Amino acid sequence: MDLQSMILDLQRYWAARGCIIQQPLDLEVGAGTMHPETFLRVLGPEPYRVAYVQPSRRPADARYGLNPFRLGRHLQLQVILKPSPDDVQELYLRSLEALGVDPAVHDIRFEEDNWESPTLGAWGVGWQVLLDGMEITQFTYFQQAGGVELKPISAELTYGLERIAMFLGRKQSIYDVEWGGGVRYGEIRLADEREASTYGFEVADVEMLRRHLEDWEGEAGRCLDHDPPLVMPALEATLKTSHLFNLLDARGAVSVTERVGLIGRVRRNATRAARAYVAQREALGHPLLGAE
Amino acid sequence: MATFALELRTEEIPANALPGARAALADGLGSALAEAGYAGLEVRVLSTSRRLIVLVDGLPARQADRSERLTGPPVSVAFAADGRPTKAAEGFARKAGVTVDRLETERTDKGEYLAVTVVRPGRPTAEILAEVVPAVIGAMRFPKMMRWGLGDHLFVRPVHGLVALLDDEVVPIRLFGVASGRTTTGHRVHAPAAVDIPSAGDLVDVLAERGVVVDPAERRRRLDRLAAELAAGAGCRVHPDDELVAEHVELVEHPGLLRGAIDPAFLELPSEVVVTTLRAHQKCLILEREDGALAPFFLAVTDRRDDPADLVRQGNEWVIGARLADARFFFDEDRKRGVEALVPGLERLEFHRVLGSLAAKAGRVGELAAAIADRLGLAVDGSELRRAAHLVKTDLLTSMVVEFPELQGIMGGHYLRLEGADEALWTAARDHYLPSGFDGDIPSSVIGRLLGAADRLDTLAGLFAVGEIPSGSKDPFGLRRAAQALVKIVAESGWALDLGAAAEGAVAGLGELAGSAPADTAAALRDFLAERVRRYLTDRVGVGGDAADAVLAAGWADLPELVARARALDRVRTSPEMRALGLAFKRVKNITEGAAGAAVDPGLFSQPEEGELHGASAEFAGRLAECVADRRFDDAFAAMGELAEVLDRFFVEVLVMTDDERVRANRVALLTGLRRDFMTIADLSRLQIDGGNQ
Numbered sequence: 001m002d003l004q005s006m007i008l009d010l011q012r013y014w015a016a017r018g019c020i021i022q023q024p025l026d027l028e029v030g031a032g033t034m035h036p037e038t039f040l041r042v043l044g045p046e047p048y049r050v051a052y053v054q055p056s057r058r059p060a061d062a063r064y065g066l067n068p069f070r071l072g073r074h075l076q077l078q079v080i081l082k083p084s085p086d087d088v089q090e091l092y093l094r095s096l097e098a099l100g101v102d103p104a105v106h107d108i109r110f111e112e113d114n115w116e117s118p119t120l121g122a123w124g125v126g127w128q129v130l131l132d133g134m135e136i137t138q139f140t141y142f143q144q145a146g147g148v149e150l151k152p153i154s155a156e157l158t159y160g161l162e163r164i165a166m167f168l169g170r171k172q173s174i175y176d177v178e179w180g181g182g183v184r185y186g187e188i189r190l191a192d193e194r195e196a197s198t199y200g201f202e203v204a205d206v207e208m209l210r211r212h213l214e215d216w217e218g219e220a221g222r223c224l225d226h227d228p229p230l231v232m233p234a235l236e237a238t239l240k241t242s243h244l245f246n247l248l249d250a251r252g253a254v255s256v257t258e259r260v261g262l263i264g265r266v267r268r269n270a271t272r273a274a275r276a277y278v279a280q281r282e283a284l285g286h287p288l289l290g291a292e
Numbered sequence: 293m294a295t296f297a298l299e300l301r302t303e304e305i306p307a308n309a310l311p312g313a314r315a316a317l318a319d320g321l322g323s324a325l326a327e328a329g330y331a332g333l334e335v336r337v338l339s340t341s342r343r344l345i346v347l348v349d350g351l352p353a354r355q356a357d358r359s360e361r362l363t364g365p366p367v368s369v370a371f372a373a374d375g376r377p378t379k380a381a382e383g384f385a386r387k388a389g390v391t392v393d394r395l396e397t398e399r400t401d402k403g404e405y406l407a408v409t410v411v412r413p414g415r416p417t418a419e420i421l422a423e424v425v426p427a428v429i430g431a432m433r434f435p436k437m438m439r440w441g442l443g444d445h446l447f448v449r450p451v452h453g454l455v456a457l458l459d460d461e462v463v464p465i466r467l468f469g470v471a472s473g474r475t476t477t478g479h480r481v482h483a484p485a486a487v488d489i490p491s492a493g494d495l496v497d498v499l500a501e502r503g504v505v506v507d508p509a510e511r512r513r514r515l516d517r518l519a520a521e522l523a524a525g526a527g528c529r530v531h532p533d534d535e536l537v538a539e540h541v542e543l544v545e546h547p548g549l550l551r552g553a554i555d556p557a558f559l560e561l562p563s564e565v566v567v568t569t570l571r572a573h574q575k576c577l578i579l580e581r582e583d584g585a586l587a588p589f590f591l592a593v594t595d596r597r598d599d600p601a602d603l604v605r606q607g608n609e610w611v612i613g614a615r616l617a618d619a620r621f622f623f624d625e626d627r628k629r630g631v632e633a634l635v636p637g638l639e640r641l642e643f644h645r646v647l648g649s650l651a652a653k654a655g656r657v658g659e660l661a662a663a664i665a666d667r668l669g670l671a672v673d674g675s676e677l678r679r680a681a682h683l684v685k686t687d688l689l690t691s692m693v694v695e696f697p698e699l700q701g702i703m704g705g706h707y708l709r710l711e712g713a714d715e716a717l718w719t720a721a722r723d724h725y726l727p728s729g730f731d732g733d734i735p736s737s738v739i740g741r742l743l744g745a746a747d748r749l750d751t752l753a754g755l756f757a758v759g760e761i762p763s764g765s766k767d768p769f770g771l772r773r774a775a776q777a778l779v780k781i782v783a784e785s786g787w788a789l790d791l792g793a794a795a796e797g798a799v800a801g802l803g804e805l806a807g808s809a810p811a812d813t814a815a816a817l818r819d820f821l822a823e824r825v826r827r828y829l830t831d832r833v834g835v836g837g838d839a840a841d842a843v844l845a846a847g848w849a850d851l852p853e854l855v856a857r858a859r860a861l862d863r864v865r866t867s868p869e870m871r872a873l874g875l876a877f878k879r880v881k882n883i884t885e886g887a888a889g890a891a892v893d894p895g896l897f898s899q900p901e902e903g904e905l906h907g908a909s910a911e912f913a914g915r916l917a918e919c920v921a922d923r924r925f926d927d928a929f930a931a932m933g934e935l936a937e938v939l940d941r942f943f944v945e946v947l948v949m950t951d952d953e954r955v956r957a958n959r960v961a962l963l964t965g966l967r968r969d970f971m972t973i974a975d976l977s978r979l980q981i982d983g984g985n986q
Contacts, residue, residue, distance in 0.1 A: 067618070068614075070618075083443070085441070086441065086452065089303055103480075103481060105601040105603055107607075108480075108481075109341075109594075110304035110341075111304070112544065124438075125438040131607065132603060132604045132607025132611070132673035133574055133604075134608055139452075141438055141439070143438060152441060153440050153442075155444045172614075226965035252640060
């Protein structure tokens with residue numbers, strides 16, 4: 001099964017289980033969790049089900065296209081089920097059948113793997129799901145986001161698409177995975193990976209990145225100080241600062257002491273945006289309550 | 293007699309939480325039942341990755357009757373003048389559930405009171421269980437708890453099913469929003485359908501038929517047997533890893549194991565890399581040959597009894613291949629970059645928020661190591677040490693150690709060795725984290741020992757300076773272990789290094805980071821080290837605690853010498869001479885307390901015992917000096933022992949605290965000189981005389 005068929009089949013599967021099929025956030029983020037469809041929607045009492053693909057950028061993980069297993073930008077398929085249903089594990093296992101994996105002839109295990117994001121003030125408990133020893137999904141029950149205790153609790157499923165495609169196709173390199181229509185992953189992405197590595201490790205203008213980080217941090221603050229707070233613009237500005245931090249970090253420009261401080265600065269705006277969102281939904285009268 | 297069976301069916305519980313959960317549940321339920329009057333019951337707790345199971349045999353149908361003595365109002369207010377019971381008496385009788393005529397009187401210190409013994413009839417056991425079980429399970433705590441769904445319940449993982457049976461009756465319980473019944477499910481793959489448990493005694497067997505082995509000990513036996521078979525099938529044995537097998541036991545409902553092959557080319561990587569890759573990422577065991585060399589096979593745990601399409605083996609082999617290829621990629625990348633090129637990167641690694649980067653630490657460690665080498669007159673070049681202090685930390689920046697922190701030191705050693713570094717240097721990189729506390733050997737090279745000691749000294753001084761001093765069970769930075777390692781290195785390298793002075797040097801080396809009270813920090817660290825030195829003497833050298841205290845009180849500026857003194861004293865500490873001397877020396881110390889040394893005037897002697905002690909002391913002082921110079925402490929203590937009789941006689945015959953001030957002062961001076969000489973090797977007053985050897 002090629003990469004795009006996996007995406008299509010998983011989306012169809014989750015759409016049939018009541019998920020809205022969202023589109024990727026049109027900003028650079030490190031993980032699907034940062035998409036407001038996860039980070040904000042898990043807050044407050046309103047039920048929600050959503051699935052989307054999120055290209056996730058991790059500048060420090062780039063390897064000039066030389067490492068067959070690691071990418072500076074990879075694809076996550078993210079599913080949020082709020083509240084987490086009683087049969088969430090069974091729902092998940094059946095989603096694997098959509099990928100042509102028959103649990104009856106495989107070994108599938110859930111091994112403890114908890115998740116924490118200091119930049120988002122978020123943490124959860126859960127597992128990595130192993131298929132015949134291969135980690136194919138992060139499965140997390142969100143406990144807190146933006147420093148806010150969650151109730152109800154959302155289940156987050158994150159499929160690492162390239163890894164799964166590689167594993168199911170028994171490919172020795174990500175770049176050999178078939179994307180679709182007979183075109184290989186490497187034919188589409190290899191050149192970007194090389195360039196992104198050169199840019200991230202050698203070329204990125206540190207002074208410019210720092211300036212922009214300051215600017216967007218200030219902008220996030222202005223949006224949050226606005227009356228009423230502008231939740232989405234504030235979060236987007238904060239996500240930009242998070243990505244700028246990642247670029248600086250990959251470039252080796254963040255000193256030890258600075259690091260903790262910068263993460264704290266991003267978190268401050270992320271948690272403020274989260275609280276503003278909670279207030280905004282309350283003011284709107286929680287329109288999605290009773291939607292189920 | 294009835295059997296109680298409980299099954300709490302959950303989503304996968306973290307492996308490391310299960311052993312503690314079993315113990316806590318057995319304890320909690322055992323004591324709750326004992327409190328309810330059930331004596332001598334064994335509470336068995338079993339578990340798989342997806343269930344907690346409790347079994348209790350031999351339960352009576354009812355709780356035992358319990359009698360209780362109740363005390364009521366004083367007799368003086370219980371009856372009116374005409375002898376009729378008052379409201380107080382009637383109220384007490386009502387409360388106790390008896391008629392007034394059954395009330396007795398009881399004489400107490402405070403007067404006569406009404407009293408009655410009431411018998412509380414035992415309630416049905418099912419009722420008791422329905423109260424006790426939810427209370428105990430609801431109170432269970434795990435390292436990390438969670439909520440799920442609507443967020444109303446808190447447990448280690450979501451709960452889906454509850455079987456509670458007393459023989460064939462359901463015990464009505466509600467836990468985490470789930471009501472008890474008799475229905476469960478078997479293994480997720482082998483028997484997912486719902487199944488009813490007829491009676492409590494059937495639970496384990498019904499689950500066993502459905503692919504679930506609920507007893508961890510049984511799973512362990514089966515995994516061990518499978519591992520031995522699979523290894524023998526490949527002409528190998530298992531590279532032992534007890535901790536990992538113990539984890540496998542907790543990861544599954546059905547203990548399965550499969551053997552997969554590894555591309556032999558990967559075995560060219562350092563063996564630690566192969567073992568760690570398999571262990572850390574895949575929780576796989578590896579096989580080895582007779583001679584201990586790694587063999588190209590792994591064992592993977594699986595939660596099923598078969599591999600019908602051979603997909604599980606193929607999948608695991610693919611993943612292992614990918615992981616090892618990734619490790620080889622890291623290894624090659626690290627090798628290409630080279631060790632020297634990593635040094636500047638230490639600036640970016642944080643040692644401690646306040647104490648700064650690893651580069652700064654390495655700088656301090658290099659200086660400290662050079663100072664120690666200088667003080668000890670070791671033939672090591674200071675500039676080489678300063679450079680080495682940085683080089684041995686560079687592996688923290690390599691891809692391999694970022695991926696596998698447990699390979700710190702080991703990778704540094706490999707990379708330096710492969711670059712052709714001196715053996716003294718590459719082994720120093722490999723060994724400078726050793727020993728761990730008192731466990732393991734000290735580094736083999738002098739550079740390794742110097743850097744290992746200086747690294748610990750700097751860590752201790754720095755963390756003490758910022759107030760991170762261990763207290764009670766709190767020691768997040770492992771400072772006790774660091775101090776133990778330091779003591780062991782110094783003692784076993786044969787270094788005459790004064791640790792107290794070294795602590796001061798390390799605090800001084802912190803510069804401004806030492807804070808406002810560097811002298812206090814150094815003093816606190818010195819005391820902390822003294823305690824570790826004592827531990828070293830008792831736990832590693834194996835001397836008695838009192839002998840350790842005795843020699844420590846005489847100074848510990850030279851650990852190898854201290855160890856020799858401790859050994860010598862320990863050999864004789866229970867001899868009659870030493871026991872006598874211990875008592876006598878206590879008196880010597882009491883009498884001479886606060887006395888300054890003064891010359892003894894034999895002209896003032898009025899009793900022969902004074903002269904005798906004076907002569908013996910002088911002779912002893914001479915012998916002691918020779919013995920100490922040659923480190924013949926057995927002889928030194930023997931010489932001391934010879935004084936026992938003389939000193940005893942002196943105390944029997946001579947009254948030190950006589951009225952004549954000059955005579956008294958002279959006698960005190962005689963004893964003060966003796967005390968000073970004794971105290972050069974041990975404070976015998978610390979020896980435990982009364983009966984104890986310890």
